[in-house]
Amino acid sequence: MIVQALIAGLARKEVAKLIFKMVSKQFKMQKLLKYMEKPNDCDIRVDKLEEEVKELKKLSHPAQDFVCTTCNTVAKKVEEVDSFSSKLQQIKEK
Numbered sequence: 001m002i003v004q005a006l007i008a009g010l011a012r013k014e015v016a017k018l019i020f021k022m023v024s025k026q027f028k029m030q031k032l033l034k035y036m037e038k039p040n041d042c043d044i045r046v047d048k049l050e051e052e053v054k055e056l057k058k059l060s061h062p063a064q065d066f067v068c069t070t071c072n073t074v075a076k077k078v079e080e081v082d083s084f085s086s087k088l089q090q091i092k093e094k
Contacts (some may be wrong), residue, residue, distance in 0.1 A: 024030065039047075066075040 067073070068075070
């Protein structure tokens with residue numbers, strides 16, 4: 001009785017291994033796992049770009065107001081511009 005249960009258990013394990021092996025071969029699971037786990041070309045390029053952005057942020061200066069060189073007035077910050085023509089219209093009205 002125990003021997004039969006042991007054989008049946010081993011047979012199930014072997015059948016499960018065989019099925020997994022066949023399915024993984026059919027759907028190229030090893031290739032998929034390699035793609036998921038190891039860095040590919042895109043990952044490497046994104047990592048380089050992220051490092052470059054960090055470096056540029058470190059080297060950049062904080063945003064400053066624009067000052068007219070002739071009259072030394074500070075430009076007002078425009079929150080939202082709908083279009084160039086509407087902005088011109090706003091300037092003409094002032």
